[in-house]
Amino acid sequence: MVRYLITRVGQALIVVILVTVIAFLILHLLPGGAARATLGKDATLAQLAQFNHDMGYDKPWIQQYLMFLQRLLHGDLGYSYQLNQSVIEAITQRLPKTIVLSLLSTLLAIVVAIPLGVIQAVRRNRWADYTITSLSLLAYATPIFFMGLLMIILFSQVWPILPPEAPQGFTVAEVLADPAGLVLPTVTLAIVTVAVYSRYVRSSMVDNLNENYVRTARSKGLPEWRVVLVHTLRNGLFPIIGLLGMYLPALFSGALVVESLFNFPGMGQLFWQAALKRDYPVLLGVTLIISIATVVGSLIADLLYAAADPRVRLRGSAS
Structure with missing residues:
Protein backbone atom coordinates (compact mmCIF):
# COMPACT_ATOMS: atom_id res chain seq x y z
CA MET A 1 0.00 0.00 0.00
CA VAL A 2 2.86 2.39 0.79
CA ARG A 3 4.43 1.85 -2.63
CA TYR A 4 1.08 2.38 -4.32
CA LEU A 5 0.56 5.59 -2.32
CA ILE A 6 3.99 6.94 -3.26
CA THR A 7 3.42 6.13 -6.94
CA ARG A 8 0.04 7.87 -7.07
CA VAL A 9 1.23 10.94 -5.14
CA GLY A 10 4.24 11.24 -7.47
CA GLN A 11 2.01 11.08 -10.53
CA ALA A 12 -0.30 13.72 -9.02
CA LEU A 13 2.63 16.07 -8.37
CA ILE A 14 3.79 15.73 -11.97
CA VAL A 15 0.32 16.59 -13.25
CA VAL A 16 0.08 19.60 -10.90
CA ILE A 17 3.43 20.89 -12.20
CA LEU A 18 2.19 20.50 -15.77
CA VAL A 19 -0.96 22.42 -14.85
CA THR A 20 1.12 25.31 -13.48
CA VAL A 21 3.21 25.32 -16.68
CA ILE A 22 0.08 25.53 -18.83
CA ALA A 23 -1.36 28.32 -16.67
CA PHE A 24 1.94 30.20 -16.92
CA LEU A 25 1.99 29.85 -20.72
CA ILE A 26 -1.63 31.00 -21.02
CA LEU A 27 -0.77 34.07 -18.96
CA HIS A 28 1.98 34.99 -21.42
CA LEU A 29 0.08 34.11 -24.59
CA LEU A 30 -2.81 36.48 -23.91
CA PRO A 31 -3.48 38.96 -26.74
CA GLY A 32 -1.26 41.95 -26.08
CA GLY A 33 0.33 40.25 -23.08
CA ALA A 34 -0.73 40.15 -19.45
CA ALA A 35 -0.16 43.89 -19.04
CA ARG A 36 -2.55 44.82 -21.86
CA ALA A 37 -5.13 42.29 -20.65
CA THR A 38 -4.98 43.72 -17.12
CA LEU A 39 -4.69 47.48 -17.77
CA GLY A 40 -6.92 47.59 -20.84
CA LYS A 41 -6.55 48.92 -24.35
CA ASP A 42 -6.24 52.56 -23.23
CA ALA A 43 -3.04 51.96 -21.23
CA THR A 44 0.04 53.83 -22.47
CA LEU A 45 3.34 52.20 -23.37
CA ALA A 46 4.89 53.66 -20.23
CA GLN A 47 2.16 52.14 -18.07
CA LEU A 48 2.59 48.77 -19.79
CA ALA A 49 6.35 48.87 -19.29
CA GLN A 50 5.96 49.82 -15.63
CA PHE A 51 3.45 47.00 -15.09
CA ASN A 52 5.76 44.46 -16.73
CA HIS A 53 8.64 45.66 -14.56
CA ASP A 54 6.58 45.53 -11.33
CA MET A 55 5.33 42.02 -12.11
CA GLY A 56 8.71 40.76 -13.30
CA TYR A 57 7.47 40.11 -16.86
CA ASP A 58 10.62 41.70 -18.29
CA LYS A 59 12.80 38.92 -16.85
CA PRO A 60 13.74 35.62 -18.57
CA TRP A 61 10.92 33.08 -18.83
CA ILE A 62 12.57 30.54 -16.51
CA GLN A 63 12.99 33.16 -13.82
CA GLN A 64 9.41 34.32 -14.37
CA TYR A 65 8.13 30.76 -13.97
CA LEU A 66 10.03 30.30 -10.71
CA MET A 67 8.58 33.58 -9.45
CA PHE A 68 5.14 32.39 -10.58
CA LEU A 69 5.56 29.17 -8.57
CA GLN A 70 6.77 31.12 -5.55
CA ARG A 71 3.66 33.31 -5.65
CA LEU A 72 1.43 30.25 -5.99
CA LEU A 73 3.04 28.60 -2.96
CA HIS A 74 2.28 31.75 -0.99
CA GLY A 75 -1.35 31.77 -2.18
CA ASP A 76 -0.89 34.70 -4.55
CA LEU A 77 -2.99 34.19 -7.70
CA GLY A 78 -2.75 37.78 -8.85
CA TYR A 79 -4.93 40.86 -8.49
CA SER A 80 -8.25 41.64 -10.15
CA TYR A 81 -8.53 45.30 -11.09
CA GLN A 82 -12.14 44.69 -12.12
CA LEU A 83 -13.10 43.53 -8.61
CA ASN A 84 -10.48 45.70 -6.88
CA GLN A 85 -9.36 42.75 -4.75
CA SER A 86 -6.91 39.88 -4.91
CA VAL A 87 -7.95 36.80 -6.85
CA ILE A 88 -7.45 34.49 -3.89
CA GLU A 89 -9.72 36.69 -1.78
CA ALA A 90 -12.43 36.65 -4.45
Whole structure:
Protein backbone atom coordinates (compact mmCIF):
# COMPACT_ATOMS: atom_id res chain seq x y z
CA MET A 1 0.00 0.00 0.00
CA VAL A 2 2.86 2.39 0.79
CA ARG A 3 4.43 1.85 -2.63
CA TYR A 4 1.08 2.38 -4.32
CA LEU A 5 0.56 5.59 -2.32
CA ILE A 6 3.99 6.94 -3.26
CA THR A 7 3.42 6.13 -6.94
CA ARG A 8 0.04 7.87 -7.07
CA VAL A 9 1.23 10.94 -5.14
CA GLY A 10 4.24 11.24 -7.47
CA GLN A 11 2.01 11.08 -10.53
CA ALA A 12 -0.30 13.72 -9.02
CA LEU A 13 2.63 16.07 -8.37
CA ILE A 14 3.79 15.73 -11.97
CA VAL A 15 0.32 16.59 -13.25
CA VAL A 16 0.08 19.60 -10.90
CA ILE A 17 3.43 20.89 -12.20
CA LEU A 18 2.19 20.50 -15.77
CA VAL A 19 -0.96 22.42 -14.85
CA THR A 20 1.12 25.31 -13.48
CA VAL A 21 3.21 25.32 -16.68
CA ILE A 22 0.08 25.53 -18.83
CA ALA A 23 -1.36 28.32 -16.67
CA PHE A 24 1.94 30.20 -16.92
CA LEU A 25 1.99 29.85 -20.72
CA ILE A 26 -1.63 31.00 -21.02
CA LEU A 27 -0.77 34.07 -18.96
CA HIS A 28 1.98 34.99 -21.42
CA LEU A 29 0.08 34.11 -24.59
CA LEU A 30 -2.81 36.48 -23.91
CA PRO A 31 -3.48 38.96 -26.74
CA GLY A 32 -1.26 41.95 -26.08
CA GLY A 33 0.33 40.25 -23.08
CA ALA A 34 -0.73 40.15 -19.45
CA ALA A 35 -0.16 43.89 -19.04
CA ARG A 36 -2.55 44.82 -21.86
CA ALA A 37 -5.13 42.29 -20.65
CA THR A 38 -4.98 43.72 -17.12
CA LEU A 39 -4.69 47.48 -17.77
CA GLY A 40 -6.92 47.59 -20.84
CA LYS A 41 -6.55 48.92 -24.35
CA ASP A 42 -6.24 52.56 -23.23
CA ALA A 43 -3.04 51.96 -21.23
CA THR A 44 0.04 53.83 -22.47
CA LEU A 45 3.34 52.20 -23.37
CA ALA A 46 4.89 53.66 -20.23
CA GLN A 47 2.16 52.14 -18.07
CA LEU A 48 2.59 48.77 -19.79
CA ALA A 49 6.35 48.87 -19.29
CA GLN A 50 5.96 49.82 -15.63
CA PHE A 51 3.45 47.00 -15.09
CA ASN A 52 5.76 44.46 -16.73
CA HIS A 53 8.64 45.66 -14.56
CA ASP A 54 6.58 45.53 -11.33
CA MET A 55 5.33 42.02 -12.11
CA GLY A 56 8.71 40.76 -13.30
CA TYR A 57 7.47 40.11 -16.86
CA ASP A 58 10.62 41.70 -18.29
CA LYS A 59 12.80 38.92 -16.85
CA PRO A 60 13.74 35.62 -18.57
CA TRP A 61 10.92 33.08 -18.83
CA ILE A 62 12.57 30.54 -16.51
CA GLN A 63 12.99 33.16 -13.82
CA GLN A 64 9.41 34.32 -14.37
CA TYR A 65 8.13 30.76 -13.97
CA LEU A 66 10.03 30.30 -10.71
CA MET A 67 8.58 33.58 -9.45
CA PHE A 68 5.14 32.39 -10.58
CA LEU A 69 5.56 29.17 -8.57
CA GLN A 70 6.77 31.12 -5.55
CA ARG A 71 3.66 33.31 -5.65
CA LEU A 72 1.43 30.25 -5.99
CA LEU A 73 3.04 28.60 -2.96
CA HIS A 74 2.28 31.75 -0.99
CA GLY A 75 -1.35 31.77 -2.18
CA ASP A 76 -0.89 34.70 -4.55
CA LEU A 77 -2.99 34.19 -7.70
CA GLY A 78 -2.75 37.78 -8.85
CA TYR A 79 -4.93 40.86 -8.49
CA SER A 80 -8.25 41.64 -10.15
CA TYR A 81 -8.53 45.30 -11.09
CA GLN A 82 -12.14 44.69 -12.12
CA LEU A 83 -13.10 43.53 -8.61
CA ASN A 84 -10.48 45.70 -6.88
CA GLN A 85 -9.36 42.75 -4.75
CA SER A 86 -6.91 39.88 -4.91
CA VAL A 87 -7.95 36.80 -6.85
CA ILE A 88 -7.45 34.49 -3.89
CA GLU A 89 -9.72 36.69 -1.78
CA ALA A 90 -12.43 36.65 -4.45
CA ILE A 91 -12.19 32.86 -4.74
CA THR A 92 -12.11 32.35 -0.97
CA GLN A 93 -15.36 34.28 -0.61
CA ARG A 94 -17.19 32.23 -3.24
CA LEU A 95 -15.58 28.78 -3.25
CA PRO A 96 -17.20 27.53 -0.01
CA LYS A 97 -20.67 28.25 -1.41
CA THR A 98 -19.91 26.36 -4.62
CA ILE A 99 -18.60 23.46 -2.53
CA VAL A 100 -21.85 23.40 -0.56
CA LEU A 101 -23.93 23.37 -3.74
CA SER A 102 -21.77 20.64 -5.31
CA LEU A 103 -21.82 18.49 -2.17
CA LEU A 104 -25.59 18.76 -1.81
CA SER A 105 -26.15 17.87 -5.46
CA THR A 106 -23.67 14.98 -5.29
CA LEU A 107 -25.26 13.55 -2.13
CA LEU A 108 -28.70 13.84 -3.69
CA ALA A 109 -27.47 12.19 -6.88
CA ILE A 110 -25.90 9.28 -4.98
CA VAL A 111 -28.98 8.75 -2.79
CA VAL A 112 -31.22 8.62 -5.87
CA ALA A 113 -28.87 6.91 -8.34
CA ILE A 114 -27.88 3.89 -6.25
CA PRO A 115 -31.45 2.58 -5.70
CA LEU A 116 -32.27 3.25 -9.36
CA GLY A 117 -29.18 1.35 -10.51
CA VAL A 118 -29.99 -1.57 -8.20
CA ILE A 119 -33.58 -1.73 -9.47
CA GLN A 120 -32.35 -1.70 -13.06
CA ALA A 121 -29.89 -4.52 -12.38
CA VAL A 122 -32.36 -6.69 -10.51
CA ARG A 123 -35.14 -6.04 -13.02
CA ARG A 124 -32.93 -5.88 -16.08
CA ASN A 125 -34.58 -6.24 -19.49
CA ARG A 126 -37.98 -5.59 -17.89
CA TRP A 127 -40.28 -2.60 -17.97
CA ALA A 128 -38.69 -0.99 -14.88
CA ASP A 129 -35.23 -1.23 -16.44
CA TYR A 130 -36.43 0.17 -19.76
CA THR A 131 -38.35 3.02 -18.11
CA ILE A 132 -35.48 4.15 -15.88
CA THR A 133 -32.99 3.80 -18.75
CA SER A 134 -35.16 5.95 -21.01
CA LEU A 135 -35.57 8.64 -18.35
CA SER A 136 -31.83 8.58 -17.60
CA LEU A 137 -30.89 9.01 -21.25
CA LEU A 138 -33.42 11.84 -21.57
CA ALA A 139 -31.99 13.59 -18.49
CA TYR A 140 -28.41 13.08 -19.70
CA ALA A 141 -29.20 14.46 -23.15
CA THR A 142 -31.05 17.53 -21.86
CA PRO A 143 -28.87 20.68 -21.63
CA ILE A 144 -28.52 21.74 -18.04
CA PHE A 145 -29.60 25.33 -18.74
CA PHE A 146 -32.83 24.06 -20.32
CA MET A 147 -33.40 21.77 -17.34
CA GLY A 148 -32.96 24.72 -14.99
CA LEU A 149 -35.36 26.90 -16.97
CA LEU A 150 -37.88 24.08 -16.96
CA MET A 151 -37.55 23.77 -13.17
CA ILE A 152 -38.10 27.50 -12.72
CA ILE A 153 -41.19 27.50 -14.96
CA LEU A 154 -42.74 24.44 -13.31
CA PHE A 155 -42.01 25.09 -9.63
CA SER A 156 -41.87 28.90 -9.51
CA GLN A 157 -44.58 29.88 -11.99
CA VAL A 158 -46.95 27.01 -12.81
CA TRP A 159 -46.79 25.73 -9.21
CA PRO A 160 -45.30 28.62 -7.21
CA ILE A 161 -43.89 26.56 -4.36
CA LEU A 162 -40.17 27.38 -4.63
CA PRO A 163 -38.27 30.65 -5.20
CA PRO A 164 -36.73 31.07 -8.67
CA GLU A 165 -33.56 32.63 -7.24
CA ALA A 166 -30.88 30.97 -5.14
CA PRO A 167 -29.98 32.32 -1.66
CA GLN A 168 -28.01 35.56 -1.81
CA GLY A 169 -26.11 35.27 1.45
CA PHE A 170 -22.51 36.38 1.72
CA THR A 171 -21.47 33.42 3.87
CA VAL A 172 -22.24 29.70 3.81
CA ALA A 173 -24.37 30.06 6.96
CA GLU A 174 -26.51 32.71 5.27
CA VAL A 175 -26.93 30.50 2.21
CA LEU A 176 -27.96 27.49 4.31
CA ALA A 177 -30.42 29.68 6.19
CA ASP A 178 -32.60 29.69 3.04
CA PRO A 179 -33.03 25.96 2.27
CA ALA A 180 -36.01 26.56 -0.03
CA GLY A 181 -33.81 28.65 -2.35
CA LEU A 182 -31.28 25.81 -2.59
CA VAL A 183 -33.79 23.21 -3.80
CA LEU A 184 -34.00 24.13 -7.50
CA PRO A 185 -30.24 24.71 -8.04
CA THR A 186 -29.37 21.48 -6.20
CA VAL A 187 -31.92 19.36 -8.06
CA THR A 188 -30.96 20.85 -11.42
CA LEU A 189 -27.28 20.12 -10.86
CA ALA A 190 -28.04 16.62 -9.56
CA ILE A 191 -30.27 15.40 -12.40
CA VAL A 192 -27.51 14.82 -14.95
CA THR A 193 -25.31 13.24 -12.28
CA VAL A 194 -28.12 10.84 -11.35
CA ALA A 195 -28.34 9.72 -14.96
CA VAL A 196 -24.59 8.99 -15.10
CA TYR A 197 -24.26 7.33 -11.70
CA SER A 198 -27.32 5.09 -12.13
CA ARG A 199 -25.96 3.71 -15.41
CA TYR A 200 -22.61 2.87 -13.82
CA VAL A 201 -24.28 1.23 -10.81
CA ARG A 202 -26.50 -0.81 -13.11
CA SER A 203 -23.60 -2.06 -15.22
CA SER A 204 -21.48 -2.92 -12.20
CA MET A 205 -24.37 -4.66 -10.42
CA VAL A 206 -25.23 -6.73 -13.52
CA ASP A 207 -21.60 -7.90 -13.75
CA ASN A 208 -21.43 -8.78 -10.06
CA LEU A 209 -24.76 -10.61 -10.05
CA ASN A 210 -23.21 -13.10 -12.48
CA GLU A 211 -20.16 -13.77 -10.28
CA ASN A 212 -19.54 -17.07 -8.52
CA TYR A 213 -19.78 -15.62 -5.02
CA VAL A 214 -23.37 -14.55 -5.74
CA ARG A 215 -24.26 -18.05 -6.89
CA THR A 216 -22.65 -19.41 -3.72
CA ALA A 217 -24.64 -17.04 -1.52
CA ARG A 218 -27.88 -18.04 -3.23
CA SER A 219 -27.05 -21.74 -2.95
CA LYS A 220 -26.69 -21.27 0.83
CA GLY A 221 -30.32 -20.20 0.94
CA LEU A 222 -29.74 -16.52 1.73
CA PRO A 223 -32.68 -14.20 1.01
CA GLU A 224 -32.46 -12.40 -2.33
CA TRP A 225 -32.52 -8.97 -0.69
CA ARG A 226 -29.48 -9.94 1.42
CA VAL A 227 -27.63 -11.27 -1.64
CA VAL A 228 -28.27 -8.03 -3.52
CA LEU A 229 -27.87 -5.41 -0.79
CA VAL A 230 -25.18 -6.98 1.38
CA HIS A 231 -22.99 -9.04 -0.93
CA THR A 232 -23.43 -7.55 -4.41
CA LEU A 233 -24.02 -3.86 -3.74
CA ARG A 234 -20.77 -3.44 -1.83
CA ASN A 235 -18.76 -4.51 -4.86
CA GLY A 236 -21.11 -2.74 -7.27
CA LEU A 237 -20.32 0.65 -5.76
CA PHE A 238 -16.64 0.65 -6.79
CA PRO A 239 -17.28 2.67 -10.00
CA ILE A 240 -18.94 5.42 -7.95
CA ILE A 241 -15.73 5.86 -5.94
CA GLY A 242 -13.78 6.56 -9.12
CA LEU A 243 -16.47 8.84 -10.52
CA LEU A 244 -16.51 11.03 -7.42
CA GLY A 245 -12.96 12.16 -8.16
CA MET A 246 -13.16 12.26 -11.95
CA TYR A 247 -16.48 14.13 -12.05
CA LEU A 248 -15.16 17.35 -10.47
CA PRO A 249 -14.71 19.20 -13.79
CA ALA A 250 -18.22 18.23 -14.86
CA LEU A 251 -19.59 19.41 -11.52
CA PHE A 252 -17.90 22.79 -11.91
CA SER A 253 -19.08 23.23 -15.49
CA GLY A 254 -22.60 22.40 -14.35
CA ALA A 255 -22.26 24.75 -11.38
CA LEU A 256 -21.16 27.52 -13.74
CA VAL A 257 -24.42 27.26 -15.67
CA VAL A 258 -26.61 26.67 -12.61
CA GLU A 259 -25.10 29.51 -10.61
CA SER A 260 -25.51 31.94 -13.51
CA LEU A 261 -29.08 30.77 -14.11
CA PHE A 262 -30.20 30.97 -10.47
CA ASN A 263 -27.95 33.94 -9.57
CA PHE A 264 -26.08 31.89 -6.99
CA PRO A 265 -23.07 33.84 -5.61
CA GLY A 266 -20.52 31.07 -6.06
CA MET A 267 -17.33 30.47 -7.99
CA GLY A 268 -19.18 29.48 -11.16
CA GLN A 269 -20.86 32.87 -11.29
CA LEU A 270 -17.51 34.52 -10.54
CA PHE A 271 -15.97 32.73 -13.52
CA TRP A 272 -18.88 33.70 -15.79
CA GLN A 273 -18.72 37.37 -14.82
CA ALA A 274 -14.93 37.36 -15.24
CA ALA A 275 -15.33 35.92 -18.75
CA LEU A 276 -17.79 38.69 -19.66
CA LYS A 277 -15.43 41.38 -18.33
CA ARG A 278 -12.27 39.70 -19.65
CA ASP A 279 -10.88 39.59 -16.12
CA TYR A 280 -7.98 37.28 -17.01
CA PRO A 281 -6.40 37.01 -13.53
CA VAL A 282 -9.69 35.65 -12.14
CA LEU A 283 -10.16 33.29 -15.09
CA LEU A 284 -6.67 31.89 -14.71
CA GLY A 285 -6.95 31.65 -10.94
CA VAL A 286 -10.24 29.75 -11.05
CA THR A 287 -8.95 27.47 -13.82
CA LEU A 288 -5.82 26.70 -11.80
CA ILE A 289 -7.81 25.96 -8.64
CA ILE A 290 -10.22 23.64 -10.48
CA SER A 291 -7.38 21.85 -12.24
CA ILE A 292 -5.51 21.20 -9.00
CA ALA A 293 -8.75 20.16 -7.28
CA THR A 294 -9.40 17.68 -10.09
CA VAL A 295 -5.94 16.16 -9.69
CA VAL A 296 -6.37 15.93 -5.91
CA GLY A 297 -9.87 14.48 -6.32
CA SER A 298 -8.58 11.82 -8.71
CA LEU A 299 -5.78 10.97 -6.27
CA ILE A 300 -8.24 10.62 -3.38
CA ALA A 301 -10.51 8.46 -5.55
CA ASP A 302 -7.57 6.21 -6.46
CA LEU A 303 -6.60 5.82 -2.80
CA LEU A 304 -10.17 5.08 -1.73
CA TYR A 305 -10.51 2.58 -4.56
CA ALA A 306 -7.28 0.89 -3.48
CA ALA A 307 -8.42 0.80 0.14
CA ALA A 308 -11.74 -0.76 -0.88
CA ASP A 309 -10.31 -3.25 -3.41
CA PRO A 310 -6.91 -4.84 -2.60
CA ARG A 311 -6.58 -6.05 -6.20
CA VAL A 312 -6.10 -2.45 -7.38
CA ARG A 313 -3.12 -1.69 -5.15
CA LEU A 314 -1.61 -5.08 -5.86
CA ARG A 315 -1.68 -4.36 -9.59
CA GLY A 316 -0.29 -0.89 -8.92
CA SER A 317 2.55 -2.31 -6.82
CA ALA A 318 3.35 -4.88 -9.48
CA SER A 319 3.67 -2.19 -12.12
